[in-house]
Amino acid sequence: MGALAEGSGVSQPAITKHLIVLDRARLVAIRREGRNTHCRARPEGIAPLADWLGEMSRFWDARLDALEDLLKRMDQ
Numbered sequence: 001m002g003a004l005a006e007g008s009g010v011s012q013p014a015i016t017k018h019l020i021v022l023d024r025a026r027l028v029a030i031r032r033e034g035r036n037t038h039c040r041a042r043p044e045g046i047a048p049l050a051d052w053l054g055e056m057s058r059f060w061d062a063r064l065d066a067l068e069d070l071l072k073r074m075d076q
Contacts, residue, residue: 004039 004019005012019039022028026045031038 023030
C-alpha cells in the first residue's frame with residue numbers, strides 16, 4: 001500500500017481505511033503476502049450499481065417522455 005500512498009498526498013493509514021471499505025464492497029481484492037499487501041480491482045463488483053443505473057435510466061426516460069407528450073398536448 002506504500003506504493004499507493006507514495007506521491008499521492010494521502011497517508012498510508014487513510015489509504016488502508018479506504019481499501020478496507022472497497023474490499024467489503026467487493027470492488028477490490030486484497031491479498032497479503034508477508035509484509036506486502038497486493039490489491040486488484042474487481043470490476044464485476046460494480047455490476048449491481050450498473051444494473052440499478054440502467055433501471056433508473058429506463059424509469060426516468062419513460063417519465064420524461066410522458067412529460068414531453070403532456071407538454072406538447074398542452075401547447076396545442
